[in-house]
Amino acid sequence: MDIVLVFPPLGNHEHAHIGLPLLKAYLNKYGHSSSIIKDYNVEIMDKLIRDFMSGDTKTLFSKNSKNVSKNYTLAQEILRGRNQSDKLKTSWATDMIYKYMAVAGDCISTVGFDPISFKAVEEEFLNVNEEAENNPVYKYIREAIVPDIIEKKPSIVGFSLTYASQVLYTMSICRQVRKINPNIKFFFGGPIASIFWRAFMKSSAFAPYFDGIIREQGEVAVLKLCDYWIKKKGRMDEIPNLAYRDEEGIIKENPIGENCPMDDIPMPDFSDMPLELYAYPKLPFQMTRGCYWGRCAFCGHRGCNSKYMVANKKKVVDEIKALKEQHDIRMFHFADDAILPKYFVDVAKLITDEGLDIVYSVFLRTEKGFSKENCQILFKSGLRSVLFGIESANTRILNLMEKGMDTNTMKQVLRNFMEAGISNHLSCIIGFPTEEKHEAYETLQFLLDNKDIYHKAYITPFGLFSDMVDQTERFSIEKVDIYNPLRHDIDGYVAFEYSYNRNQGMSVEEYLEVLKEARKLIDSVPPGANYFSKSL
Ligand code: SF4
Structure with a gap:
């Protein structure tokens, strides 16, 4: 080899x-x-999870999980669509695996090294x-x-x-x-x-x-x-x-080279992968590369990677169809940074016309192009869950981030998705440089006031790893150390950020306090995001 x-x-x-x-x-x-x-x-x-379920940590698993491990296999079968009458139980099955991941995470935290x-x-x-x-x-x-x-x-x-x-x-x-x-x-x-x-x-x-x-x-x-x-x-x-x-x-x-054109990239080859072992019977797929917006200050996708490229729509649908048949999997996650509404709706129509019978999740921006009618088209094609990075509900912070969004549009678009039967997941950032406490609470209030238009919200702390490091004055930060990655939020994602000092707004300690409160009120860290802290 x-x-x-x-x-x-x-x-x-x-x-x-x-x-x-x-x-x-x-x-x-x-x-x-x-x-x-x-x-x-x-x-x-x-292997670890099986050992936990049968060995020394069995108590931890069964105490926390009750029926979770028993129902896990059933949930996987439902999501595989092996029993057509179970299609309506997709949401129950997804939640069951979500709980299973949380219990598994608690067990893994007892043996894994926590990279602070x-x-x-x-x-x-x-x-x-x-x-x-x-x-x-x-x-x-x-x-x-x-x-x-x-x-x-x-x-x-x-x-x-x-x-x-x-x-x-x-x-x-x-x-x-x-x-x-x-x-x-x-x-x-x-x-x-x-x-x-x-x-x-x-x-x-x-x-x-x-x-x-x-x-x-x-x-x-x-x-x-x-x-x-x-x-x-x-x-x-x-x-x-x-x-x-x-x-x-x-x-x-060496210099960064040109990105590979989308249509030159063949269908992903999962033939070596033990697909039965993953928690969700779900395949990732990409129809675009980069982000058409590409301006959010905190985002690591800016720069070279942000060049937006889309694949031929027919190629996309043919490949999804082939993957579904090859692997007997009908659940997909479209791992794109963000997809423009028109292109996405066109692909969705093709998926429906081809009778692909899939369900899928995706990351999107709350664009006006996702009208009521378009959301219904997306639902019909199998879209069941979307993660939106709404980041903040405070206008000054949204502008400083260059998010290019406003709360009225967010609310309308989220409602369109919800009414079409699609489950909205929101991601917000607390502690963006210069953010004051009252501005962070505005985001929290937005989430509390609008619970009817989303399923789950995840609150993450700001992490510095984008080209914001080249604009220290604009973001009131200093002493950035790119050779010393660390984690401020040890309960959140296992992701590093650069160390730096903040000159304006909440201190790190202050925004971590707000974060703790926010998580109690609204949010849990997604299971599996951090295998080294207790989530239940
Ligand atoms: S955060 Fe999302 S929308 Fe913003 S630039 Fe990054 S990928 Fe694009």
Whole structure:
């Protein structure tokens, strides 16, 4: 095997991620057919949860879950649509798996390392005993993952890092494999590596155990990387998006290349993935890349990645149909940053005309184009759940963020979706730089006053990781340290942000207090968002 593409432990295992299946399909199209995807995360999650249900932590599982584990399998069957009469129970089944994930998260929190900062991960990496018998994660790495990689004899192992909680275990895998076979090259991609690549490259703890980082989109860069290491074609300094150390140990940063056109990207290849093991029987799919708006200040999708590209609509529908048939799955998540209403409604009409019989969720902006009529078209095609980033209900903050939204439009659009039978999920940010307490409470009040137009709301703290770092004056921040990622909100998503000082508005301590209160009043962190804090 030439290439092993790894989704490493520990992270959310709600459903398969889209990045590696797209990469595998693309590599195959351009002559690298000897690759395999290994989602070690879902394998270990499944094992840990089964052990919890039958072993020492059984009490924790049964005490918290009552009927959750019993109903979990039934919920999965319903979502698979294997029993047509169960179609109406979709919402019950979705909620059941949601609860199951929360219980599973509580159990995982008893064995996983909580990465409160990049430095803490480095320290743990330098001091940890990987031979410890009583840690099931290291035991699995030692006894299952490392031998599996060694046995495959790859030239390259590529890791997709989506959660901060994957960093420690990724580095441990690299160190253990390198000890046995020093010839295998390790490269990282995915949001955590792409955003915080400087911290990785500068880390003296990690440097001996990996060979580079692919920033932004992976397809073209990984193809050229494979051409270089496997076919001995080209040069390292010609590989777009790559950061690496040269022979003298100097950090090199190759320029970001052009994005791969959507219609050049083949259908994602899930054939290596153990789809039965994910919590939801759901496949991710992408019909667009980047964001057509691309202006929200806090968003990591700005810059190169924000170039908006759409796939041919017929290709989209043909691929969804093929995936449904190949994998006997009728539930999809469209993992697009945001989709323009007209294009989306056209795709929805095609889905209905083709009689695809799917249900799906998606991320959208509250655009006026989502009229009552269009929402009905979307429902008819199978849309059941939308996540809207509404972020704030305060006009000054919305403007400072450049969100391009107002609360009246938000309310009208949310009502259109709700009345069509689609479940709205809202995401709000507390603690945007300069935000005052009363402005944060305005958002909270908006959520309390409008409970009839959404199903669930998630409140996340502001995290600095976008190009706001280049506009410190505008956002009244200073002393940004891009080499020291950390987490302010240790109960929320396992995501890093840069450390910095705030000169105006609430302090970090103040907005975390408001956040705590808001979560009590309205919100729970989505299960699986953080496997290291108690959610029940
Ligand atoms: S709409 Fe969403 S994806 Fe687009 S820039 Fe704003 S936050 Fe980012």
